[in-house]
Amino acid sequence: MKRLAKILGVAMVLLGSISLAACESYGDAEEAKPNVYQQVKKSRTIIWGVRNDTRLFGLMSIKQNKLVGFDIDLAKAITKQMLGKDGKAVLFQTTSKTKIPVLKNGNVDALMATVTITPEREKQVTFSKPYFNAGQSLLVKSTSKIKSIKDLNKTGITVLAVKGTTAVANIRKFAPKARVLEFDDYGQCFTALKAGQGQAMSTDNGILAGIAAENKGYNVVGGTFTNEPYGIAVDKGQTEFAHAMNRALSELKKNGTYQRLLNKWFAGIPGFDIKEAAR
Incomplete structure (x- = not known):
């Protein structure tokens, strides 16, 4: 019995060591996540997760046979602002259910897909500053x-x-x-x-x-009676990428591109307040 207890004790110590090593390896893996911003600068390409079923934001146009909308145009403009005139925006179609998973799995670099900034989502992703004041x-x-x-x-x-x-x-x-x-x-x-x-x-x-x-x-x-702004989402911890998005968005607002796109898609709609959306 004493020998069995000793053997079990050694086994538990070994198991604990293996578990600790696994945890350390996992921690190292988390710390070793690639820097997405550096990757997109090198490839001069950003893969965007976008909607294909939301009119004015991201919709597959049968007539034009392509995705159209405010989110689509803004994603392309941000890509050019960040990466230069040769920067390429690749559009990856997502849904409400799949948009966060495809970002977390690395299928896309960023989401421009009417993603509301919420405390729950901030536990999973890193957001840019709001780009559309939804409510x-x-x-x-x-x-x-x-x-x-x-x-x-x-x-x-x-x-x-x-x-x-x-x-x-x-x-x-x-x-x-x-x-x-x-x-x-x-x-x-x-x-x-x-x-x-x-x-x-x-x-x-x-x-x-x-x-x-x-x-x-x-x-x-009636305007909006809740505050649920949309933000660009990148994977959790990709703060350098998010900051670069913010800088690009700020420049697009300064040079008038953002307002032009907002007017293109939302001007003239009865009761819709463009100034409120841009706030």
């Missing part, structure tokens, strides 16, 4: 008497929103007397609004602007 807003018929979130807090008002989004919780917070009717996607939501199943639809102002842009008779109203 929840309202879409109504142009003849509607609803002008702000305050008008929703009345008995008998029905608001349409997408299941599982922050929009549902925010409506219940800011307009507790309103009834919330939930749908699977924005298409179903807007169809219900047209059919009169609700008096307003609610989600991010930029997404609502995209719907209003292609559907006459509908306006975005």
